[in-house]
Amino acid sequence: MQSHDEKGTGMTEKTPGRPRDAAVSRKLKDTALRLVRDKGYDTVPISAIIAEAGVSRQSLYNRWSTKAELVLDAFYDDSFTRVAQPLPRPDHRGALATFLADIFAHLAENGAALRSLIAAAQADETFRVAFHDRFVAPREEIVTQLLHEAQAAGELPPGRDPELLSAFVHGAFWYRLLNGQTLDDTWARRIADGVFGP
Amino acid sequence: MQSHDEKGTGMTEKTPGRPRDAAVSRKLKDTALRLVRDKGYDTVPISAIIAEAGVSRQSLYNRWSTKAELVLDAFYDDSFTRVAQPLPRPDHRGALATFLADIFAHLAENGAALRSLIAAAQADETFRVAFHDRFVAPREEIVTQLLHEAQAAGELPPGRDPELLSAFVHGAFWYRLLNGQTLDDTWARRIADGVFGP
DNA sequence: TTGATTAATAGACTGCAGTCTACTAAATGC
DNA sequence: GCATTTAGTAGACTGCAGTCTATTAATCAA
Known part of the structure; x- marks a missing residue:
């Protein structure tokens, strides 16, 4: 195997050979x-x-x-997933809208790259898994979590299906992104309203 | 320009030069x-x-x-979009579930190619438009239409947003497809139930 | 028949991602 | 010091999609 720690943890693990720069x-x-x-x-x-x-x-x-792994790392370092802040609690519908609006706002800068990475994932199963674990799953988890909390708070009816609704939310996001359609604050609100009902 | 009719309409349009085989x-x-x-x-x-x-x-x-244009044409000829049959009317929820189950059943044969075409569309705007016009939009239209009818029939509450719900439906479909997750009859039903409510 | 026009074929060519080889450089352990 | 091990550089190489060139073949119009 390799050493490849490169100060990832701070404690260089004493591997033989020349260290990575x-x-x-x-x-x-x-x-x-x-x-x-x-x-x-x-x-x-x-x-x-x-x-x-x-x-x-x-x-x-x-x-x-x-190339896709490098670009994922490059964007990941910069921001990309650090949208995963704790969300405001009182109003779950508003929290979801804000969460989405935040993601959509970053699409101006990162949307094209995101589309390319999703595309790359279709031809490379190893990368698909890495991309899913590092990018997709965490965001899906945030929404699922939020919807469970909303349900516990009575803001979302008990009959609703948080996992499915999370797929609806991210699905609409991906669907519009991959089809070159707009995603803005209005759509964030519209999606949140679609999840919580009129 | 070219002639390229090749019996598309039956009436070969009398173009000069050697005709396409x-x-x-x-x-x-x-x-x-x-x-x-x-x-x-x-x-x-x-x-x-x-x-x-x-x-x-x-x-x-x-x-x-x-290559993507050829493959789209090849799959389009075979089936792919001829799922666009008129749907049973009495029960719109069931009609949606059936429509989706039908699509999902074809994914065993065509799902991998569909993923590749969606990927190709991300790097080629011309192809993305062709793919959207020939494959994406017609299916979206079917669902949107169905939801409007359901709303008119009182099966879907008037406050709901058919265009958004259609994006939810196809979004969940794409999202799960592109993330390598299962799509079967159970999911068809689950999505339909998510749209129409519990 | 001849000329114009387009299709078909064979194969060279470009630019790309990713692999491989040969060599040099920096670290560790003796 | 010296051997070992891994990282670094330079650059050749493979297989791919898509382009281009040259030559031959089929159709129409004169």
Whole structure:
């Protein structure tokens, strides 16, 4: 196996051989993030990323096995999933709308990359699982959790199905994103209203 | 421009030059359909399709500008959208469940290809529009229509939002498909119940 | 028959992601 | 020091989608 700790935990685990250069990882992620945001996932070749980062091809593939893994890491580092703040409690319908509006607001910057990563996941099961575990599942969990709480608080009728409704919410999000349709505050509210009823 | 009618309408429009050979188109679509079903979209190279079809590369690209366009055509010819039958009227909830169960049943055969086409649409706006117009929009329309009728029949409360609910339905479908999760009769029923309420 | 036009074929070519090879560099343990 | 191990660089290589060029074949109009 490899060492590859690279100060991930702070305690470098005393592996033999030359240690990984954390600066190389940083440069790759920063460059990938910038180039993909600026020019788009499919327009930016690996050769451009390593050239701008000033790093060899093999150094990239020592760390990530595909372009998609690198880009996921790059965006993950930046923000992407740190939307997972605790949500305001009193009004669950409003909390859901706010949560969605927050995600949708980030789509201006990250939406195109997100679409590319979802696409990449369809051709690469390993990446699909990684993407699901790191990006999809946590967000789904937040909504499911919120809906369970809303149900406990009596704001959502007991007959409703939080897991299904969470699939409705994220499904509508994905469906509109992947079909190139708008997603804004209005849609956040509309989705929340659709879940909680009129 | 080209002639490219190829008996599409029956009335060959008297274009100059050598006419397209309909047998070439047939062989390409049949071969593409079979190979993609058997081996998967990403596993089947163009070179294999033209080799098995016994046709030149250029003949393919004279008809379709990308692999995705060919495969969409191949699956479209076979079935794929002919699920658009008129639906039973008395029970709209049951009609929706049946409609979905029908789609889900076809996923065993076509689900992998559908995922690949959705993925391809994310990197190719021209194809995304074609795919949307030919595949996505008609199905969405069916559900929206059904929900409007259900609302008129009093089976769906007047406060509900058919366009949004349709996005919920197809969204949940896409979301689960793209995340590699099961879609069967149980889910069809569950989604229909989620739309119409408990 | 000839010319114009488009289709079909064969195969070279480009740009891409990802792999592989050869070599050099930095760390550890003796 | 020296051996071992892993990271780094440079660059060749493979397989892919899609483009391009050259040549031949089929149709229509004159």
